[in-house]
Amino acid sequence: MSASPQLTLAVGDAVRVRANDYRARRGQGPDLLNGYRAVVTAIDDERRVQISWRLKGRGGKPREESAWLSPDQIASGALSLGYAMTIAASQGMTVDTSLMYGHGANAFATYPGITRARSENHLWLPLAVLEDETTQARLGAARSEKELLQRAILAFAHYLGQSRPDGMISDRLREPPAPAVLPVQAIQERPVAHGPPAERAPAAGAVLPHVEQEEREQAHRAPVPREQPVPERALDDETVLELSEDRQRQPAELQRQRAMRAIPSWTDRPFGTTSDADLCWKPGDALQRAKICDQGALHDGEKARALAERLTQEKAQGQTKGQRRAADAIVLLDHADNNLRTAREELGKAALAHAAVSEARARIES
Known part of the structure; x- marks a missing residue:
């Protein structure tokens, strides 16, 4: 980002888009998305800037797109120079x-x-910033490029050694819920007596002898306050439905609690101790390695297809490349055998001539 309120651009500058502009919805060209890296391709007299960027199209083939930005959009921060970016963005x-x-x-x-x-x-590595004041006062200024490099690396290594991975606030996903309270059956059904009406209750207006005696005894006692009976409430359909739903939820809640207790701690889970930075980096790195492997597989596939085509052609011709080389080698070997045979014959003739010369010389000398 530019620190000044003005942004100086020229054709060929590397820029970055800093704000989303969904133009395709309005039918005004391709979308401009935050983070796009582009190149300035034109600037008109009205100070409008045209930028071009490259995207992957169908089949992985790159395609180029362009868009114009007005001075007001650039002034609002929608575009900046793109020669540097943060590590996270890269x-x-x-x-x-x-x-x-x-x-x-x-x-x-x-x-x-x-x-x-x-x-x-x-x-x-800026040594003046990385090295602490005590070390700078003790060692002074670096006396050579080698010392400057060594001190900068040591200071940066000491700084990196203080890094710690990002930790979680808690090693538990959530606090376990309170144990479920079982509903109490406060309403009980009244027992029903069986038998004829004369056996269940005395006739109206009749007083039994033992009841009359108890009333006379209580008349002479001190009055004792009686507790007011709680009127029994009829069990309506809604109450029965609520109680049945509570009973159905109890096993599910207990099962959920057991499942929560069975979840391992974050220190025991895969990638639990991995920092956020590494988690952000690993997918990108894996995709990059996968892309390299795909390119290698594509190249090897092309080589395999070319080899298969060549073998098919040679098979159709009735002679492979190895057979042609073997035939050429056989011709050379036959030619060598003929030359060897001729050389032996010439050596035999030379030996006979040498013997004849020696015999003639001996005769002359004698």
């Missing part, structure tokens, strides 16, 4: 050469920051 990218400013990057951000390039990764 995750998943692969470039030829990367330049990283190391100050402020912990151990979990440094690794993805220095693995973005195919050929060269450069790391800038």
